[in-house]
Amino acid sequence: MTESTSRRPAYARLLDRAVRILAVRDHSEQELRRKLAAPIMGKNGPEEIDATAEDYERVIAWCHEHGYLDDSRFVARFIASRSRKGYGPARIRQELNQKGISREATEKAMRECDIDWCALARDQATRKYGEPLPTVFFRKS
Template sequence: MRLLAQRDHSEVELRRKLAAQNAAEEDVEQCIAYCYEHHWLDDGRFAERYVVLRSQKGYGAQRIQQELMMKGISRTTIRDTLQESAVDWENLARKTAHKRFGPVLPGAWQERAKVQRFLLYRGFFLEEIQSVFSDSAD
């Protein structure tokens, strides 16, 4: 229970942490069942909170999706969570670019490529990145 008190975990994460503590398989299953019974463990809720947390730190949907998959969240849960999220990904990409490179984005193609690589690394889709440059050109 101490693990869940610190932050939300996915079922896969919790299983890994319990196994790392050399817990017996039977004890792990009982613990997981108990957590589900008391609504302490919910992959959907975990995914929602994770999307909010990571988007507030300037990460795009593509990177968040990859991270959630590594944490054992199903593709359908990830897809539904990202579709239902209230995050404006284009606006977030713009804010992230301006925070890193200043309010006026560079016009030279070498510098623009640097901005694009940074936003791709952060997990934004190409359409969102292009909208950052099309809005700044207006």
């Protein structure tokens, strides 16, 4: 850790870290909390930020207020991303639950998304198993 970063208050370091994390992709609030609490790899190994619980709460509140952290936006983008990869609704619900998104928020976003799950399943089956066998057989003469 450089001297300039060691002199900065824990709140400023946490806020900087949160903005850097959220600049890469959207995260759920629980994911951001977990990543902020994880030690930082410094030159001499992992280093802890000596922040209080109040510092963490202030950083999370600041991210919400300034639009960096929005669980509903995260859920909508996550559903779109996973459905493009061919994942079904059950798998997406499970992953959102693991990321700390409430069941109500997940169900609301699943109802609002315009995804034809049957067509998605059909496309995945075709990709995996190929075209279905013909149902009408012609007699060879």
